[in-house]
Amino acid sequence: MAAKKNKSKTSQTAARKAAGTRVPPKAEGSSKPAGKPVTAKAAPPKKTAPKPTAKPAAKPKATAKAPAKAAARPKATPKPKAAPKPKAAAKVATGAKPQAASKPKAAPKPKVPAKPATRPAPQPTTLAIMAAAVLKPPSPPRPAPKTVPLVQAHGVVKAAAARAAVAEALLDRLPPGVVLKGALKPGYEQILTPEALAFVADLERRFGPRRAELLKLRDQRQQRLDRGEKPDFLPETAAIRDGDWTVAPLPRDLIDRRVEITGPVDRKMIINALNSGAKVFMADFEDCTAPFWTNLVDGQINLRDAVRGQIKFEDPATSRLYRLNPEHAVLMVRPRGWHLDEAHLLVDGRPITAAFFDFGLYLFHNHRRLISRGSGPYFYLPKLESHLEARLWNDVFVHAQDVLGIERGRIKATVLIETILAAFEMDEILWELREHAAGLNSGRWDYIFSYIKKFAQDPDCLLPDRAVVTMTTPMMRAYSQLLIKTCHRREVHAIGGMAAQIPIKDDAVANGMAMVKVRADKEREANEGYDGTWIAHPGLVPIARVEFEKVTKGPNQIARKRQDVHVTAADLLTPPPGATTEAGLRLNLTIGIGYLEAWMRGIGCVPLFHLMEDVATAEISRAQVWQQIRHGARLDDGNKVSKGLVRQLMKEELARIERLVGPDRFASGKYQDAARVLRDLIEADRFVEFLTLPAYDWLMKQ
DSSP states (O other): OHHHHHHHHHHHHHHHHHHHHHSSOOOTTOSSOOHHHHHHHHHHHHHHSHHHHHOTTHHHHHHHHOHHHHHHHHHHSOOTTTTHHHHHHHHHHHHHOGGGGGGGGGTHHHHSOHHHHHSOOOOOSHHHHHHHHHHOOOSSSSOSOSSHHHHHHHHHHHHHHHHHHHHHHHHHTOOTTEEEOSOOOTTHHHHSOHHHHHHHHHHHHHHHHHHHHHHHHHHHHHHHHHTTOOOOOOGGGHHHHHSOOOOOOOOGGGSOOSEEEEEOSOHHHHHHHHTSSOSEEEEESSTTSOOOHHHHHHHHHHHHHHHTTOOEEEOTTTOOEEEOOSSOOEEEEEOOOTTOEEEEEEETTEEEEHHHHHHHHHHHHHHHHHHHTTOOOEEEEOOOOSHHHHHHHHHHHHHHHHHHTOOTTOOEEEEEEOSTTGGGOHHHHHHHTTTTEEEEEEOHHHHHHHHHHHTTTOGGGOOOOGGGOOTTSHHHHHHHHHHHHHHHHTTOEEEEEEEOBOOOTTOHHHHHHHHHHHHHHHHHHHHHTOSEEEESSGGGHHHHHHHHHHHOSSSOOTTOOOTTOOOOHHHHHOOOOOOOOHHHHHHHHHHHHHHHHHHHTTOSOEEETTEEEOHHHHHHHHHHHHHHHHTTOBOTTSOBOOHHHHHHHHHHHHHHHHHHHOHHHHHHSSHHHHHHHHHHHHHOSSOOSOTHHHHHHHHHHO
């Protein structure tokens, strides 16, 4: 027995060393140092060779008790049975990439799965981490039958070796100055190709400095607003506003945009949205998608497959198979805003601009297929604050088209007017994008957030409860009608805002009330002259379509010029009347916590209280609370909003959430983390520009 124990310890030591050299899948002759792996691989035969030779009969017993250990012994003593397995691994590796000739030593890895995977040797690449994760076994190391696990593990390691070889080859071929910090899952090498990465790196090098300068201009403008300056229509661009010009003609598949549906870039949502009956689907990398690396790259894969008509999804819970219908919505893509970075890809030592990452990868991989079928690369541009930011996008479009051999003007973009400053420059924004403009959209929720943010230091700009600030208030109606007038004068679409309500399956009464609100919202938009509208759920498509078909006499209402509309700066800036209540304050806290908790789990849009919430609505919630604390706002019951009151209410709301979701779900979720982030935001001395900035920092530390 003592001899067997010593022998087992020795074989385990050898197996660990062998596994430590297996993880980095670098071929011999690689430019990376290979000293350690060679030493680690050479050591085991010296220590373990005498033991298997001395007791060859012990191998069957070891196999019966622990197949993984038995599989490792051929490494120590070459035996006839062990030879085919290294060769099989070598075939897979060399089939994937010529450089993976050193893979014959991959076979022992699956046969020693447990300890090397949980305690790997130092791993110099993300690929090594990926391989270790693939090979990691279930926590009980030896309960399985002795033969099947060996076959399964061997298949897993062959597939892992092949993927590792492909991924490692990609890492070796990265363009100069580009560093990939995100993990490489299977299929990612088809999106993160050296050519595609070179394209987005070129965008960053060429336009990144201008983007940085524009962000500085934002900061300078905010400082002036904090000192009391108020925006107005720009005198230096009056000639553009007064000029008689129109944007370039619209492509045929963007003439009718009466119903548009939006959503994240996950696979099932893309299929359902494209099949929903809406005219357009906006796939959203921004407010609807939490910027987890896997969400972003999987999203690019999903969009590529959708463009090619190959996308499908099998629901693991129901086994239902989802496929794309032959006739489906036109696809548009919203990249992230100028303010965000993508920290998983470095260009010359700095994170790439997130907008260039999202836009560039989608355009690079899909422009030919889109154009060949009579469509084109169509985009939504978020959170612009000036016509100078639109000019940057236009220059990016022109350069990208020239580089990729696309006819100028084939890229089309709809700009979301979702900041109070952009509302004063709508004509100028369309002018800058006149070759590529496809319209403006009324991004109502971000617009409200922007109003709070830009005038956060002004006690006269306190808004009442969020529920009171509807599109029928004078401030919002002025913004809405000015957008329609501007677009139709320039012969382009005006797209209405999002109806946040969603169908309520388990409450017929509540569902009926929600649908009444949706119908009223869409009826108002159609009658005001909008050419289309946004919805958040496929179940709302029929309601929105019916309301627009009642009013429109064709595919759009561009012919309605709305010359009756006259809007002043005061119309856009005067806050609506209304009360600030404890119920509204509690709702803001609950939405802030609930949304951030979902975001921290990788979910970018989440239904809360029968409304579809995304980053924009969470931004309103935390911004209002910050401003109310800052200015000591009075609730309708006379209480003053303070940090102490907010902390007490937040504690009570957390307890209520725990009762609603149950203690297990509460403990396993991110509610406490979300509450801490929200508390830091609303108690900060200086207003934090976007909640996604500190939230992204939190994400990168996980």
